[in-house]
Amino acid sequence: MTAPAAKTNAVRKAAPAPDLSADDAPLYAARRAIYPQSVHGTFRRIKWIVLIVTLGIYYFLPFVRWDRGPDAPNQAVLIDFPARRFYFFFIEIWPQEFYYIAGLLILAALILFLMNAVAGRVWCGYLCPQTVWTDLFMAVERMIEGDRRERIAADNAPWTIDKIAHKTLKHSLWLLIAWWTGGAWVLYFDDAPTLVRELATFQASATAYTSIAVLTFTTYVLAGHMREQVCTYMCPWPRIQAALTDEYALNVTYLYDRGEPRGSLKKVAQLRAEGKPAGDCIDCNQCVNVCPTGVDIRKGLQLDCIQCGLCIDACDNVMDKIHRPRGLITYESEANLEARARGEAPVRRIVRMRTILYAALICGIGGLMLATLVNRSTEGLAAIHDRNPVFVRLSDGALRNAYTLRLINKKLYDRTFALSVSGVPGASLTVVGTDAGSEHDALLVGPDQTREVRVLVTTKDKLAAGASLPVTFEIRDTATGVAARASDHFIAP
Known part of the structure; x- marks a missing residue:
């Protein structure tokens, strides 16, 4: 055996073997404390601008007013669960239009994919709520405890009155920010000034207080204590992003x-x-x-x-x-x-097949949603033919079919509709329960309501045996002239 080999073996014998038993080996690495140092520069200024703009929108947007007319909420952005409405300035979304929410989620995913294709995890670095609130919490920490060196020295120093005072002040401000965060969130679900007054006088619902408490706790823990661990261990986006880049x-x-x-x-x-x-x-x-x-x-x-x-x-x-x-x-x-x-x-290739595809999908889906939003109706009509009997032969030889119509008014005020029928030769329309029997009966539908009426369609014209004619019902707003239609069949014996 050579001398170097003998020396190596001696060292190996002298060094104790590590104990890798299942009882002693750590399952997870211990967290190391991170003390980010303050820095000045272009990207730090961008982050400050994003922080101020995004938090300003989040905290103060519930107090922005938007006039929608009488009997309508005047909060610009409101999720009104009792009225089953989502208001965003001039846009009003109804429960049956959940596909808009699905479309927005798809758009958000595609925008995230496009951002990733252009500049990696730019969302994580600047726009993610975890990043924004963590930046705010670290700014408060630096303001009270100093920069990196001061914080390291303070944490390694023994507890003193001054250290306790600084820690207490920091955590108190953190809790205040977290409480304001939770409080701002619930303001999007009710009239903000009214809810603030109810919260201050302890007249708000238990749901509001519980929601604020939960969001206060999560904000304080995630932004104040967990910080980078949320990005590293809890967030799935880093794993997804790696597969998309x-x-x-x-x-x-x-x-x-x-x-x-x-x-x-x-x-x-x-x-x-x-x-x-x-x-x-x-x-x-x-x-x-x-x-x-x-x-x-x-x-x-x-x-x-x-x-x-x-x-x-x-x-x-x-x-x-x-x-x-x-x-x-x-x-x-x-x-x-x-x-x-x-x-x-080096060559920059921002515009390439991947980014073009994402941009095209975003424009296509966004354009489709905008077109459906612009062209949607605020009234609706549904028709159901009676199943038994499907037709009735009257004593004078006339043929009658009966239908149930459901009139829908999506506006927040009363509307009057005129009902008419077409498609059946010589047909007359009777609305059961009204005094007049003409096709111009005025049907009142309350705000944000539906009204169900039973109608009879009668014709004295002779129809072919077993005929099934398409029949169209139409309601027309007597004030605006806006119309909605529904189709069914007129059945002959």
Whole structure:
């Protein structure tokens, strides 16, 4: 046995074997504390703008008013369960129009796919509610406890009156934000000013208080404590996104060809002075320190990375200080990384078959939904032929069929409809239970209601034996002239 081999064996014998028994081996890795450092730059400004706009819309939109006329709610965005209505400014969605909700969900998925095809997890980095509220909670944390170094020192220090005061204030503000979040959510389901007054005077329903409590708890836990673990372990999108991306999607990327070999600023300067290869990365770890999920982007694209771009800001700031070009960490595609390795010029392919397909589907589905929304009716009519008997021969030889009609008024005010029939030669129409028997009977239908009437269609014209003629009923709004029709058959013996 050679000397190196003997030495290696001696080391192996001296080192105790790890105990990998099922009782002692950890099933999950222990969570490491992450202390994101504040950073300034383009992407941080974009995130602040998105945060302010999105949270401003969420918290204050319930108080925006929209005049819909008398007897109609004037809240711009309202989910009115008792009235079975969803109001969004001038749009009004009815329960039977759930396909609009399905269409919106399909559009949301396609938009998410398009965003992923263009710029990876841009939704996660800027628009996801978990990201937005976590950013807000971390801003409060920095305001009270300081930046990264101060928070690390405070957490490692023993408990003092000052530390307890800071922790208490931070968690109190977190709970206040979480409570406001839950309170804003329930305002979308009732008139906001009225519900605020009822909540303040403890006159609101138990459902409202329970909903606020649940949302307060979840917001406080997810945004204040779990943070990056929600993105890493709970959210399914990182797994789905990985299957949908391609080599042309832009992702936050470390340019290996430019950054390696990395080293300290002095070492890099010495290597350059000696004419040896040296990268621009000085191993300062600023990209890791600012990352909200603790990712080292220099190790490549990872599941934990939410593509927020804060590491780009941090790296650009360092490059400015050491007088090197910006963009060591940037949004780049896998195809361009390979092109750079081959010495070829990078090419951006935002418009390609995948993005064209997604955009076409979004436009097609959106256009179809818009067309159906514009052309939908606010009245309806349904006709059901009597089954027994299907026809009656009167004493004067006339033939009569009976029908049940259901008139639908989707407006929030009374409407009067004139009823008529066509398709049967010499037919006359009688509405059972009305004084007049003409085809112009005025039928009143209440707001957001249906009315069922029984009608008789009679003809003295001779019809062929066993004839089945198509018959059409029409209701016409006497005020606006808008009409709805329903078809059935007139049956002869």
